[in-house]
Amino acid sequence: MIVTSEYSAHHLQVLEGLEAVRKRPGMYIGSTDSRGLMHCLWEIIDNSVDEALGGFGERIDVVLFPDGSVEVRDQARGIPVDIEPRTGLSGVEVVFTKLHAGGKFGTGSYSASGGLHGVGASVVNALSERLDVEVDREGKTWAMSFRRGEPGVFDGEGPDAPFTPFEKASTLRVVGKVAKKVTGTRIRYWADRQIFTKDAAFGFTELEQRVRQTAFLVPGLELVIRDERNGDSTESVFRFDGGISEFAEFLAPDAPVTDTWRLTGSGSFSETVPVLQPTGAMIPTEIERRCDVDVAVRWGTGYETVTRSYVNIIATPKGGTHQQGFEQGLVKAIRSQIDQNARKLKVGNDKLEKDDMLAGMTVVLTVRLPEPQFEGQTKEVLGTPAVRQIVSNVVNKELTAQLTSSKRDDKAQASQLLDKIVSEMKARISARTHKETQRRKNALESSSLPVKLVDCRSNDVAQSELFIVEGDSALGTAKLARDSEHQALLPIRGKILNVQKASISDMLSNAECAAIIQSVGAGSGRTFDLSAARYGKIIMMSDADVDGAHIRTLLLTLFFRYMRPLIEAGRVFAAVPPLHRVIAINPGSKPNDMIYTYSEQELHALLTKLTKAGRRWQEPVQRYKGLGEMDAEQLASTTMDRSGRLLRRVHVDDAEAAARVFEMLMGSDVAPRRSFIVDSSDRLVRDRIDA
Structure with a gap:
């Protein structure tokens, strides 16, 4: 690229109409990833919501199609189809091709609306490979199509169909008849992959959240979203007659x-604003x-x-x-x-x-x-x-x-x-x-830490790990199995307090909860300071049975409610101890192979593989019910040694959804939990119950 010092008027580029949107999409939708893709959809939905706010239409449908397109349907007044006098274009074409054009600049059509810049629909059109709009109005169904903002006619379905742009004048086609009182608009578009990133996609969960929010804010409005992308149809309906x-x-x-x-x-x-006069002049008023x-x-x-x-x-x-x-x-x-x-x-x-x-x-x-x-x-x-x-x-x-x-x-x-x-x-x-007392204690201050804590020697937080171990029996084995330089151990006795039901004072007075918070050293609740955490990883190590899973859930509830930044930072893990040990017999004096499996399916697959290979194994196959059944060498190699262990990182992809699940499963309100158990009983697989 050759850079010249010459700079004159002919170096200036004037972007006409929708060219500016395609050249600088970030100015209009924020980004060209999934967030920008969703923002385009919000622009179309919000136009329909504005109509509902004005008392026109009581239902809005949003449909996600397998070919990547999305359609928004409403039962409002319908986009005007008559000719706009200044441009000589139909109202539909003005709305979808002219920036800063719409019915929300004055005070006649909308007293309060979300779409105020007059660029929403036209920006979506400019960034779409194809956009089809149908309007029911005046007893007819009117239709128009656009390719990257240019009006014309497609010969077939989808964005790859042959397209013929209008040469002299655009035509708003009549494609059907409707009853006189039937009005509404249907907009279907395919986002332009020349603009958006390859991984940009509509998020159904995010769409549900936004639509649910709108249903709360507009009492009596019914919003229906349907996802047909995976071959089947997933539908959610939202309507709330209450309010905020x-x-x-x-x-x-x-x-x-x-x-x-x-x-x-x-x-x-x-306020003083420029008001458009009939003459075309803008006068401050x-x-x-x-x-x-x-x-x-x-x-x-x-x-x-x-x-x-x-x-x-x-x-x-x-x-x-x-x-x-x-x-x-x-x-x-x-x-x-x-x-x-x-x-x-x-x-x-x-x-x-x-x-x-x-x-x-x-x-x-x-x-x-x-x-x-x-x-x-x-x-x-x-x-x-x-x-x-x-x-x-x-x-x-x-x-x-x-x-x-x-x-x-x-x-x-x-x-x-x-x-x-x-x-x-x-x-x-x-x-x-007392913030300083929550910092990592040195050797002289270690007496202020929980008595049962078996600390590590290293002061390197990034390399240190705290194992929360179920029971004192497993602690003895874990002491021998751990890397004492980097791995600390904290035993807990049985099942800790259910903090979802308990008050903050009850939680702090509970010995097990207090010991965990004290060991982590970063405080709790609103005063939690992630930078003060004494360990780089917090690892829950419980038995591979129902009680162990319950203890893990209680621990997660504690971390989620009072030390959530640890989970959000990806520093909370669940250890995955093996369920079985198979000793495969080798011929002669060669040592036998010791193989660990982590599920019933994995065990059956291993035994089938050994049988096909003509190998025998010692019976019975050992089934670990608890960590205490392992010796130190087995626990180290399978669960604690960094070179061979398996850990599951705990994620919080959606804190609000997770909070609702925790409240349902662990909260004090019994009715939702009972309903969940009854409704989900048909999904129970009895063979998976460890009893």
Whole structure:
């Protein structure tokens, strides 16, 4: 490539229309991997949701097809099919080929919507190898097709069919008839693989989460998603007639301290915006805006904070002025109440911080306003400045009213909440004071570690491992089998406390849980500090039976609830001890072969292989019921020696889904667990029960 110092006007490149989208897709959809692919789908779905918000259509269908295409169907008003006077094009072609064109710039079609830049549908079209749109309107079905944003006609199905672009004028075809009152839009498109990466794919789980979220936010709207990619059809239907109160209850990971409180209100502000005149000129005009605020908030017994914020149904995962306003109003209201009750709450001279109030809080924050200012097309951050103060005022006023309510239940909940917040403050201050004692102890300080801990000699955290061993009998064998330089051992007696049901104080007072937290040395809960962990790997080593699996589940529950960063960092493992030892007999004086298997299937396959080879083995085949049945050499070679062992890393791909599973299997609410057992009984394989 030759670089010249000459730089003049002819070096400037002007990208016309949708060329700019194809040249710089990241500006419009964030990335060209699966996230960008999903963002395109959100753009189409959100257009249908905006119609439902306006009272048009009660159902939206999303279908994923085996050929990689996706279709979105709604029963709304349908995209306009008449001619737009300025361009001379049909409304359908304007929507799909012109950037910054749509019905959401003024105040006539949508009072509050998520699609505000007028580029969503046209960007999806530009980044699609093929896009087909059908509109039911005026008693007819109208259709139009596009190839990478260019209108024309395909001769056949799929994106590889021959394509003929329109030469002189585009045509909106009539392909059928419908009843006069039937309206709606169907959009099917194939993402352009010239733009998106090879591994970009629609995630059904992610789609389910987003559609479920929308169903919560638009009460009464039914959303159906169907995945036909694997030959069969997987369908999920979402409809919630509640609202964000129901959403907050769904998201909450812990038992309640308060009910779900609704904080609602509104405010107005003025802003100067350029308004398009009939002459085509843009004239700055001062416009009065209204912002409606609706918040559902509740506090639970845990320490996690779950926050979801939305602007006109569009998620804003990175927050913005509305979230800043919520936190501002929250801090103001709660600080005021704690100051007024300082003596009763025994606050002393300690200063309350925002994090103390957020602990255990689940909040769904929604605001609706015309033409919000987002930072970028991906709409992840709200930028409208005036919204902050409006939300702050509403939250401060409504939350103060809730905390000072004279109703008996409200007074009791307010008292419990303030007690919890003050307790969080004291725990934070205490944790900071004793933080240094959570660091890795040297030899002189080892007396402060659990008595049963058999520590390793190395100070290299990356190379050190902590084995949590089931029972004292296995500990004796493990001591002889371990690498004492890098491997530490902590025995636990039987089954530890089920921390999913227990309170934090019960967990901390439990000897086994306290010993594990103390040995790891990084604290627990909100004060957990991953950098202070004393070991690079935490390995659960339990027996290969039902009780061992139960102990492993209880340990995972402890790590998941109170030391989750360890799992997220991939530092928690489960050891995989063998189930069987087969001694294959060799002829003559040659030593016999000792072969270990890890499942019944593997054992049967091995015995079949030995039989075919004409080899015998010692009977009976040894079946290990526990780690204590192995001698040190066997335990080392199969389970502890780094060169030959097998470990299973514990992953948390979806923390929210995992939390719900833990709550169902280990929580205090029996009904969902009973339903799960009854519904799943037909999948039980009796031969797999170790009894």
